[in-house]
Amino acid sequence: xxxxxxxxxxxxxxxxxxxxxxxxxxxxxxxxxxxxxxxxxxxxxxxxxxxxxxxxxxxxxxxxxxxxxxxxxxxxxxxxxxxxxxxxxxxxxxxxxxxxxxxxxxxxxxxxxxxxxxxxxxxxxxxxxxxxxxxxxxxxxxxxxxxxxxxxxxxxxxxxxxxxxxxxxxxxxxxxxxxxxxxxxxxxxxxxxxxxxxxxxxxxxxxxxxxxxxxxxxxxxxxxxxxxxxxxxxxxxxxxxxxxxxxxxxxxxxxxxxxxxxxxxxxxxxxxxxxxxxxxxxxxxxxxxxxxxxxxxxxxxxxxxxxxxxxxxxxxxxxxxxxxxxxxxxxxxxxxxxxxxxxxx
Amino acid sequence: xxxxxxxxxxxxxxxxxxxxxxxxxxxxxxxxxxxxxxxxxxxxxxxxxxxxxxxxxxxxxxxxxxxxxxxxxxxxxxxxxxxxxxxxxxxxxxxxxxxxxxxxxxxxxxxxxxxxxxxxxxxxxxxxxxxxxxxxxxxxxxxxxxxxxxxxxxxxxxxxxxxxxxxxxxxxxxxxxxxxxxxxxxxxxxxxxx
Numbered sequence: 421x422x423x424x425x426x427x428x429x430x431x432x433x434x435x436x437x438x439x440x441x442x443x444x445x446x447x448x449x450x451x452x453x454x455x456x457x458x459x460x461x462x463x464x465x466x467x468x469x470x471x472x473x474x475x476x477x478x479x480x481x482x483x484x485x486x487x488x489x490x491x492x493x494x495x496x497x498x499x500x501x502x503x504x505x506x507x508x509x510x511x512x513x514x515x516x517x518x519x520x521x522x523x524x525x526x527x528x529x530x531x532x533x534x535x536x537x538x539x540x541x542x543x544x545x546x547x548x549x550x551x552x553x554x555x556x557x558x559x560x561x562x563x564x565x566x567x568x569x570x571x572x573x574x575x576x577x578x579x580x581x582x583x584x585x586x587x588x589x590x591x592x593x594x595x596x597x598x599x600x601x602x603x604x605x606x607x608x609x610x611x612x613x614x615x616x617x618x619x620x621x622x623x624x625x626x627x628x629x630x631x632x633x634x635x636x637x638x639x640x641x642x643x644x645x646x647x648x649x650x651x652x653x654x655x656x657x658x659x660x661x662x663x664x665x666x667x668x669x670x671x672x673x674x675x676x677x678x679x680x681x682x683x684x685x686x687x688x689x690x691x692x693x694x695x696x697x698x699x700x701x702x703x704x705x706x707x708x709x710x711x712x713x714x715x716x717x718x719x720x721x722x723x724x725x726x727x728x729x730x731x732x733x734x735x736x737x738x739x740x741x742x743x744x745x746x747x748x749x750x751x752x753x754x755x756x757x758x759x760x761x762x763x764x765x
Numbered sequence: 766x767x768x769x770x771x772x773x774x775x776x777x778x779x780x781x782x783x784x785x786x787x788x789x790x791x792x793x794x795x796x797x798x799x800x801x802x803x804x805x806x807x808x809x810x811x812x813x814x815x816x817x818x819x820x821x822x823x824x825x826x827x828x829x830x831x832x833x834x835x836x837x838x839x840x841x842x843x844x845x846x847x848x849x850x851x852x853x854x855x856x857x858x859x860x861x862x863x864x865x866x867x868x869x870x871x872x873x874x875x876x877x878x879x880x881x882x883x884x885x886x887x888x889x890x891x892x893x894x895x896x897x898x899x900x901x902x903x904x905x906x907x908x909x910x911x912x913x914x915x916x917x918x919x920x921x922x923x924x925x926x927x928x929x930x931x932x933x934x935x936x937x938x939x940x941x942x943x944x945x946x947x948x949x950x951x952x953x954x955x956x957x958x959x
Contacts, residue, residue: 495812498850572808574895574945594889594897596945597850602808615883 429565429584430622431649432636433659433666434558435682435742438643441556443467443539448638449560453621458613460507463538464620465560465635471546471707472554475538476503476606485568485604486674493568496601504609505536546707551689553702558644560635561586561607561620562669562677569599569608569619584649584678585622593617604673630756637751637758642744647752649678654752655741656680663738665719667712682742683708683716685723766792766932768828768835768956778829778836781910781917786838791827794934796949799894803866804946809895819949820844821936824855828932828956836921839934843914846940853940854880857920858891858933864953867891867935867946874933875900877920879907881939886920894946930956 449465468474476482476499484496501507508528511518515526528535545554563586570578570586577592578599595615600608608619623633631637636646647656659666659682666680686703688696701720708716726736741749748755771778773785798819804810825840839855856879858864862872868891876889876897888903903926909918934951937943 493806493808493811495808500850568808572806574805574809574893575897591899594887594899594945596895598808598812598945601812612882 427582429649429678430563430627430646431584431656431660431678431680432560432633433645433656433680433682435643435645436555436557436684437682437742438641439467439556439558440641440643441467441469441542442640444638444640445558445635445644446538448634449620452623452634454618456611456613458611459609459618461501461504461537462609462611462618463506464607464609464618465558466538467556467558468539469542469545469554470557470711472541472544474559475505475540476500477505477536477540478503479606480670482606483604484602484606484673485670486566488672488674491674493571493602494604496604498597498600499606501612502534502536504538505540506538508537547702550694551702553686555684555686555703557669557681558635559605559607559669560679561622562605562675562679563620563622565676565678566674568602568604568675572598572602574598581624583624583627585624585627586619587621587624588617588619590614590616590618604670604675605677626758627754629758629761630754631758631761632751632754636754639750642747642750645744645750645752646754651752655744655749656752658737658741663722664715665723665738667715667719669711671713671715681712682723683712683719685720685727766826766828766954766956768830768958770959771829771831771836773829773831775831775834775921778831778834779906779908779919779921781838781840781908781919785829786827789827789829791825791838791840792954794824794826794951794954796821796824796934796936796951797865799865799867799946799948799950804894805896809946813947818938818941818943818947820938820941820943821949824934824936824951826932826934826954830924830958833924834921835924835927836919837932838917838919839936840915840917841936843911843916844938844940845914848881848939851937851939851942851944852880852882853916854878854937854944855916855918855920856889856935857922858935858950859926859928861929861931864933864950867894867948867950868896869893870896875926875928876935877905877907877922879909879918879920880937881909881911888922894948895944897945927956930958932956 454462482497593616636644647654726738827838829836857877860874868874873892879886886907888900889897905922931953
């Protein structure tokens with residue numbers, strides 16, 4: 421199957437109303453691409469609780485991307501191994517064979533102070549009971565159309581393929597790490613053994629064989645779509661371009677990311693007397709605006725209106741698409757069963 | 766700079782503290798930062814616009830050769846600040862072209878690049894500040910010693926690669942996050958063969 425295309429763009433859509441935070445996408449990616457010892461702390465795909473500090477810790481305050489007004493490159497920080505955290509050794513021996521059953525528990529062998537890892541602040545969220553709230557948000561390389569990593573690399577090791585994936589030639593990468601500073605999503609890692617930076621490759625060997633990326637194919641929640649952004653009748657294109665309910669994360673970074681999110685709806689909060697405040701959503705819209713920009717309000721209104729239609733017994737193409745009755749629809753043109761692929765070479 | 770002939774074996778010559786280096790005069794080379802405006806992209810120019818780099822002002826260089834290999838020992842004061850992410854590094858530059866910008870696409874230069882965190886030096890083609898491409902195994906070797914706050918690094922490679930009998934030197938202060946084109950570079954130094 422030849423599905424390589426000239427100047428097209430593969431895009432992801434993640435429905436945050438369906439993500440259950442199970443990390444199957446993270447693990448599917450991990451076991452496929454980052455199993456070296458030197459890649460222990462690398463999670464090209466990771467799911468974090470929002471609001472939260474995320475991975476690397478505090479990534480939204482590390483700069484990079486482009487200035488909103490001038491579109492000039494914005495200096496950023498390189499996340500440190502401590503910011504990413506993780507890669508822990510655990511006390512398996514002590515717990516399983518140490519004769520202290522019930523007295524010791526499984527714990528990372530690292531100082532408690534400052535301990536951090538991918539998803540370390542799981543389910544903390546924000547707000548006060550009974551109106552506390554959180555949701556899960558998977559993140560991977562955004563394969564940006566205006567990729568700051570590519571533009572900041574002095575050795576031109578990063579390039580955008582004809583299918584829109586942003587990949588790196590590891591033989592050309594000399595470890596200068598400007599890409600890690602320039603990426604505002606902080607989804608680039610450094611391999612200290614091999615002296616190269618690394619990031620999500622969009623599962624391009626799978627894409628070339630017509631197989632969806634592992635994070636999409638393995639999602640048990642049917643929460644992630646993949647496809648061509650310009651294929652008019654595809655779920656990805658309809659969600660992004662037609663219905664405008666799938667939005668880029670932090671559009672103000674100016675990188676034109678290609679992972680889109682259907683923002684989370686939420687129940688109404690409770691008043692002090694425990695009556696329902698039907699005027700508000702428990703997840704503050706201003707928080708969602710801080711993530712997805714001002715377009716989020718229209719997207720939420722449209723989602724709510726379409727849900728109301730179905731409750732009245734009417735049909736909603738949008739709801740049908742998001743429910744994904746047939747899971748293969750999530751895969752777009754990349755629906756080949758990986759079990760059918762015969763590895764060669 | 767004098768290029769002295771040595772009869773010592775390779776193992777002795779690659780050792781920065783061997784006696785082979787005694788008796789050969791070292792030359793002090795002054796280094797200056799590779800210009801900010803020559804840096805290859807907007808990101809690097811913007812993020813270093815208010816920071817200084819190329820902080821290694823002077824390096825002491827000594828050159829020896831056996832029948833087919835060139836050995837250059839570089840010595841400079843180490844910045845005592847810790848190297849949190851980037852290694853201290855140095856390179857010999859060979860070729861003809863603009864050394865101040867570490868070459869250009871029209872006139873690329875050769876770099877024999879040693880870094881404190883790599884087992885072996887790399888052979889690179891430099892087409893501008895940080896615009897480096899890896900070459901294959903060109904028989905470059907190196908050894909280093911850091912003692913009393915001073916780096917002593919020997920970088921060696923085939924004598925036949927020496928073009929125009931001149932040499933340049935680049936030093937990266939890793940404590941200051943110097944890497945790629947953010948470096949201190951010398952002027953061309955003529956090598957006077959014995």
